[in-house]
Amino acid sequence: MNIKNIADNTYLLSVDIDNILFEGLWEMPNGVALNSYIIKGEKTAIIDGVCGWDGIPENLYVLLDELDIDPLSIEYLIINHMEPDHSGWIEDFRKINSNFKIICSEKGKDLLEAFYGNTQEVQCVKDGDTIDLGKGHILTFAEIPNVHWPDTIATLDTSTGVLFTCDAFGAFGKNGKIKFGEELTKKQMIEFDKEAVRYYSNIVAAFSMQTLRAIDKCEKLPVKMIAPGHGLLWNNPETIINLYKDYANYQKGPARREITIIWGSMYGMTEKAVNHIITVLEEDDEDFKYNIHRVPEDSWGTVLASAWVSTGIILAMPTYEYKMFPPMAAVLDELGRKKVQGRKAFRLGSYGWSGGAQKELDEIMDRHRMNWEFIEPVEFKGSPREEDIQLIGDRVKLLVKQVKEAII
Ligand SMILES: Cc1cc2nc3c(=O)[nH]c(=O)nc-3n(C[C@H](O)[C@H](O)[C@H](O)COP(=O)(O)O)c2cc1C
Ligand SMILES: [Fe+2]
Ligand SMILES: [Fe+2]
Structure with a gap:
């Protein structure tokens, strides 16, 4: 479990897990990191959500405690994508805090209802909508459907330029001590690429056309950092964007010299x-x-x-x-x-x-x-x-x- 201050009042909360089959199907010999993010303006928002695979957010509570954040002070849950690896903790969280608002897409709201029989206030967001957390942290949203489910959005903090992309630009492999792609040595980058290809081909591949559309959209935003829901973060968005362009283009062939x-x-x-x-x-x-x-x-x-x-x-x-x-x-x-x-x-x-x-x-x-x-x-x-x-x-x-x- 790990916490890192990644930008002004913005924290990465990350947990490495292994010994599970992702989606009950895909082996991960080197595990995966589940990332979640906290932004503290006048209001506190949590984006996605770290939890164990079982939906019990014990890890999250420990990390919040370390950050000195009272779970009751969290006012917004921003769920970029309602797949339970990012939303599975909501039900449990509701038991200790009943006074928060869920931010998601219209399709996300439908899934929220279906999975967890929602009772919370929900605000559905579309392209370009904004939410002001105070202290300059104005969030805006971009719909990136089908990366990986139809409900997916990305969240941009316009003050820091951090784009929270959930499944997009993610990878398998545990983060360990390294948090940013830029910290990797050349050799580690080769290993990262293998884990990213495994993740992309197993999880995102079927939606490669939609991924290219999402990339196009993200490239038009003033992004300074990419912060995905799985894997490493990127100070230089271009590196991971270019890798993802390659992966998406492999779908129709040709791919590599292999x-x-x-x-x-x-x-x-x-x-x-x-x-x-x-x-x-x-x-x-x-x-x-x-x-x-x-x-x-x-x-x-x-x-x-x-x-x-x-x-x-x-x-x-x-x-x-x-x-x-x-x-x-x-x-x-x-x-x-x-x-x-x-x-x-x-x-x-x-x-x-x-x-x-x-x-x-x-x-x-x-x-x-x-x-x-x-x-x-x-x-x-x-x-x-x-x-x-x-x-x-x-x-x-x-x-x-x-x-x-x-x-x-
Ligand atoms: C359970 C079983 C079913 C088979 N069915 C067919 C068949 O329908 N048609 C055929 O031409 N050969 C069939 N064969 C024969 C195999 O294709 C043949 O033994 C081949 O040499 C096996 O190659 P392998 O040693 O690389 O597995 C079958 C063999 C087994 C064991
Ligand atoms: Fe997903
Ligand atoms: Fe995911």
């Missing part, structure tokens, strides 16, 4: 071909990265994070009951839902008597309009023969060439 191999195998037949693919990719002496994930061993979130930044995808799986090896179908379906589109791709795999994996692959691609450009697949009966291995190697080299050509 290939992701996703593979599964029951008895090692397909695996033999995968081993050859690794040899081929290792021989590529240029600065070219590949990621490899076996399903079902690697989680959806991990595969998705790699696929999101990869321009090329290799899929290797056998046929299973006239369809595709099931965990591969599940992962691909998830990539489709997150709109991983416009990839250069190649599929291969083993079958016993009928085949059928390809048919299901085509169905998934069509269903989600994924628009992947496939090199002709290589299927082999049982164990791959020397000529199959040769052909697979050639097609992987062709894929590498296509990926390199796609990114100038």
